[in-house]
Amino acid sequence: MGEVDPAFIQDPEHRPKPSIIEAEGIPVIDLSPINYNKDDTFSDPSAIEDLVKQIGSACKEWGFFQVINHGVPLDLRKRIENASRKFFAQTLEEKRKITRGEDSVAGYYDTEHTKNVRDWKEVFDFLAQEPTLIPVSSDEDDDEVTQWTNLSPENPPELRVVIQEYIEEVEKLSFKLMELIALSLGLEAKRFHGFFKDQTSFIRLNHYPPCPYPHLALGVGRHKDAGALTVLAQDEVGGLEVKRKTDQEWIRVKPTPNAYIINVGDIIQVWSNDAYESVEHRVMVNSEKDRLSIPFFFNPAHDSIVKPLEELTNEQNPSKYRPYNWGKFLIHRKDTNFKKKNVENLQIYHFKIA
Numbered sequence: 001m002g003e004v005d006p007a008f009i010q011d012p013e014h015r016p017k018p019s020i021i022e023a024e025g026i027p028v029i030d031l032s033p034i035n036y037n038k039d040d041t042f043s044d045p046s047a048i049e050d051l052v053k054q055i056g057s058a059c060k061e062w063g064f065f066q067v068i069n070h071g072v073p074l075d076l077r078k079r080i081e082n083a084s085r086k087f088f089a090q091t092l093e094e095k096r097k098i099t100r101g102e103d104s105v106a107g108y109y110d111t112e113h114t115k116n117v118r119d120w121k122e123v124f125d126f127l128a129q130e131p132t133l134i135p136v137s138s139d140e141d142d143d144e145v146t147q148w149t150n151l152s153p154e155n156p157p158e159l160r161v162v163i164q165e166y167i168e169e170v171e172k173l174s175f176k177l178m179e180l181i182a183l184s185l186g187l188e189a190k191r192f193h194g195f196f197k198d199q200t201s202f203i204r205l206n207h208y209p210p211c212p213y214p215h216l217a218l219g220v221g222r223h224k225d226a227g228a229l230t231v232l233a234q235d236e237v238g239g240l241e242v243k244r245k246t247d248q249e250w251i252r253v254k255p256t257p258n259a260y261i262i263n264v265g266d267i268i269q270v271w272s273n274d275a276y277e278s279v280e281h282r283v284m285v286n287s288e289k290d291r292l293s294i295p296f297f298f299n300p301a302h303d304s305i306v307k308p309l310e311e312l313t314n315e316q317n318p319s320k321y322r323p324y325n326w327g328k329f330l331i332h333r334k335d336t337n338f339k340k341k342n343v344e345n346l347q348i349y350h351f352k353i354a
C-alpha cells in the first residue's frame, strides 16, 4: 500500500475534511437500569421509562448513540481486541490462508469496496450461528438454501473461542437494545425477538493500517448498515464519522472508553416505517496509527420478509416500503460488494413506495 493506488481514491466531494467536528451531541446512554438494578429484573419502572425515552430520541435524532454500563465484561473486550491485533500482525500470506471464498461471507479479506471505491482496511468476518442458513442466489425464483460456515484462523490459537464468547455477550446486549427500541416505538418489548431465531448476524474485526494519503482515501466509504442493529467497539484512535441529520455535516464519534456505539440499520428503518432512520457513516484513516474496530451486525433470519410493522402503519401513515426478502438482499449485496462494479448496489430506497 505504498504508492497512491487509484482504486482507493475517493471522488473529491467524498474526501475527508481536514477539520474535524467532534460533537457532544451524540448521546451517551447509561444502561444501568436494565443491567445493575438490585434484584436483576426490569423493576424500576420510572428508570426504565426514562431509558426508553432516551433511546427513542437518540434513534430519532441521530440514528446513533453510545451505551455505557452495557453488561459486556471489559475483560472479554480486552481479550478480543488483543487476539485481533495478534491476528492482523501476521504476514499477509498467513492471513490469506483463511481468505473468504466466493461461497460465504466468513473469513479474511482486504479488498472490500464501498460504493465502488476500495476501503483502506483488512477484515475478518465470523458468523454468529454455525451453520448460517442462506439462499444460494439473489434470484427471487431460486428457493435453494445453503449453509455458511466459519473459517478458523490457526493463530492466535485463542481467537476462535474468544470470538465465540464475545458474540454471546454482544448478542445479549443486542436483544436488550431491541427490547428498548421496541418499547420506544410503543410495541411489546419482545416484538422483534422472533425475527432473530435463525439469525444471520456476524462479527467483523476491522483493521485500518496507517495510510500515507489519508486526505484521499477512507477506511470505509460512506454507507448505511443494511442489517437491523450494529453494536460497535472502537479503540481509542477514533475515525468513525456520522452524518448529522440536522445539517448533513460529518461528525466524529468521540472514542469513549469501554462504551459501545449503536446504530440503527436499514431494517429498523423499514420496520419503523421511517420513524427511525439508518444514518450514513464512514471511517477516516490516519498516517500514523493503526485502528481496530469490532462491529457486531445483528441481522434477522434469511427468510425474514422485511416490511413496515402493521402496528406502526395505518391510513394516515401508510406503509412506505414494499416487502423484501432479507436473505436475497444480503446475497445481492455480497455479490456486488466483492468487486468493483459500475452499478450502485441494492439499497432499501429501491423498495420505497413512491
Ligand SMILES: O=C(O)CCC(=O)C(=O)O
Pocket: 204, 206, 220, 225, 232, 234, 239, 240, 281, 282, 283, 293, 294, 295
Ligand atoms: O470502524 C468503524 O468505526 C465502523 C465500521 C463500519 O461502519 C462498518 O464496518 O460497517
Ligand SMILES: [Fe+2]
Pocket: 223, 224, 225, 281
Ligand atoms: Fe457501518
